[in-house]
Amino acid sequence: MIKIIAVGKMKxxxxxxxxxxxxxxxxxxxxxxxxxxxxxxxxxEGEKILEILKGAKAKIYAMAEEGKCRSSEDFSKTLEExxxxxxxxxxxxxxxxxxxxxxxxxxxxxxxxxxxxxxHEWARAILxxxxxxxxxxxxxxxxxxx
Amino acid sequence: MIKIIAVGKMKxxxxxxxxxxxxxxxxxxxxxxxxxxxxxxxxxEGEKILEILKGAKAKIYAMAEEGKCRSSEDFSKTLEExxxxxxxxxxxxxxxxxxxxxxxxxxxxxxxxxxxxxxHEWARAILxxxxxxxxxxxxxxxxxxx
Numbered sequence: 001m002i003k004i005i006a007v008g009k010m011k012x013x014x015x016x017x018x019x020x021x022x023x024x025x026x027x028x029x030x031x032x033x034x035x036x037x038x039x040x041x042x043x044x045e046g047e048k049i050l051e052i053l054k055g056a057k058a059k060i061y062a063m064a065e066e067g068k069c070r071s072s073e074d075f076s077k078t079l080e081e082x083x084x085x086x087x088x089x090x091x092x093x094x095x096x097x098x099x100x101x102x103x104x105x106x107x108x109x110x111x112x113x114x115x116x117x118x119x120h121e122w123a124r125a126i127l128x129x130x131x132x133x134x135x136x137x138x139x140x141x142x143x144x145x146x
Numbered sequence: 147m148i149k150i151i152a153v154g155k156m157k158x159x160x161x162x163x164x165x166x167x168x169x170x171x172x173x174x175x176x177x178x179x180x181x182x183x184x185x186x187x188x189x190x191e192g193e194k195i196l197e198i199l200k201g202a203k204a205k206i207y208a209m210a211e212e213g214k215c216r217s218s219e220d221f222s223k224t225l226e227e228x229x230x231x232x233x234x235x236x237x238x239x240x241x242x243x244x245x246x247x248x249x250x251x252x253x254x255x256x257x258x259x260x261x262x263x264x265x266h267e268w269a270r271a272i273l274x275x276x277x278x279x280x281x282x283x284x285x286x287x288x289x290x291x292x
Contacts, residue, residue, distance in 0.1 A: 014163040021160065069215070072263040096291070114260035116276055117218040117290060126272075130262055144263060145242070 001031045001088040002131060003058070005049055006124055007095035008039040015121045022128035029135035039095040046100030049092055053106060058088035060107045062099055063123055067110030072144060076134035091131075093123050147177045147234040148277060149204070151195055152270055153241035154185040161267045168274035175281035185241040192246030195238055199252060204234035206253045208245055209269055213256030218290060222280035237277075239269050 010016035026032050037048050053060065059082035070078065082089040091111070092103060096119070104110060113126050136143035156162035172178050183194050199206065205228035216224065228235040237257070238249060242265070250256060259272050282289035 012164075012167075014160040014167065017160040018158075018164075069261045071261045075262065113262060115215045115217045116221065116259060117279065118272075118275075122272075122275065126264075126268075129264075129268065133263065 001033075001058075002026070003033045003035065003088065003090045004093065004124070004127070005035045005037065005052055005090065006093040006120070007037045007045050007049075008120060009036065010121050010124065012121050015125045018125040019128050022125070022132045026128065026132045026135065029132075029139065032131075042094070042097055042100045045095060046103045049099075049103050050106060053090070056088075056090060057086055058082070058090045059086045059109070060090045061092065061109050061111045062104050062107035063091060063093045063113070063127065064099065064104060064110040065112055065115075065117060067112035069112050069115065072130060072133050073137060075130060076137035079131070079134045080138050091127060093120055093127065095120055147179075147204075148172070149179045149181065149234065149236045150239065150270070150273070151181045151183065151198055151236065152239040152266070153183045153191050153195075154266055155182065156267050156270065158267050161271045164271040165274050168271070168278045172274065172278045172281065175278075175285065178277075188240070188243055188246045191241060192249045195245075195249050196252060199236070202234075202236060203232055204228070204236045205232045205255070206236045206238070207255050207257045208238045208250050208253035209240070209259065209273065210245065210250060210256040211258055211261075211263060213258035215258050215261065218276060218279050219283060221276060222283035225277070225280045226284050237273060239266055239273065241266055 010019055023032060035052060037045055079089055092099060113123060133144050156165055169178060181198060183191055225235055238245060259269060279290050
């Protein structure tokens with residue numbers, strides 16, 4: 001079970017289409033839920049996110065530029081370990097001004113997609129592709145090749 | 147002047163739209179040329195790329211997973227330095243099976259967008275967004291905020 005908590009809507013049509021495409025593809029491998037939170041300010045967004053996380057039995061990743069970078073193979077391995085240990089992985093993507101310190105402290109891991117900066121809309125599309133890729137790696141589906 | 151030499155077509159409609167969107171946006175800042183090479187095998191693709199590069203006065207980046215990761219700010223600074231020194235930057239994106247050793251040797255820098263793996267179509271869209279972001283950073287346009 002994978003959950004994405006994301007602040008703000010996908011306004012860019014092409015990025016929204018990509019996110020939907022990989023969301024659909026992912027459904028072959030795992031249950032996926034996307035919870036969208038209205039963007040306001042980092043504090044209020046943070047309170048809502050913490051409310052959703054209350055009592056969650058899952059590995060919680062906060063997407064953050066200062067976070068740990070992982071290769072796709074390493075990410076795939078970690079997702080499988082999460083599933084075995086917690087049964088679920090949750091990914092939190094902040095809005096344009098990032099996540100509050102409280103949300104970052106609540107997370108088990110700060111994860112970065114790249115040392116380069118992406119908008120939150122790009123981050124959501126890329127994250128979905130990487131989760132799909134991670135699942136494809138575990139399933140040896142041939143989508144990922146080296 | 148920025149040139150992108152890319153192997154293979156953009157088959158995914160949403161990624162093609164994104165690439166076009168940032169290509170258009172970039173035209174505000176710099177001349178951009180995209181040269182598409184038919185995908186065959188790494189050796190033949192490599193020969194065509196080297197042919198195009200013959201006598202080029204430019205900083206040449208080969209996109210490669212094992213390459214150097216740069217932050218968006220650092221990438222922006224580097225692009226400005228290229229412009230001052232060479233007048234142009236060239237980015238080479240391989241096809242599904244990557245670039246030949248000869249092309250990598252010809253490049254001034256191996257550049258990686260992330261330790262995570264992207265398809266060549268995603269790489270082209272992300273690279274265009276990052277070049278646009280880099281130019282926006284130098285222009286203090288407000289597109290990039292920290």
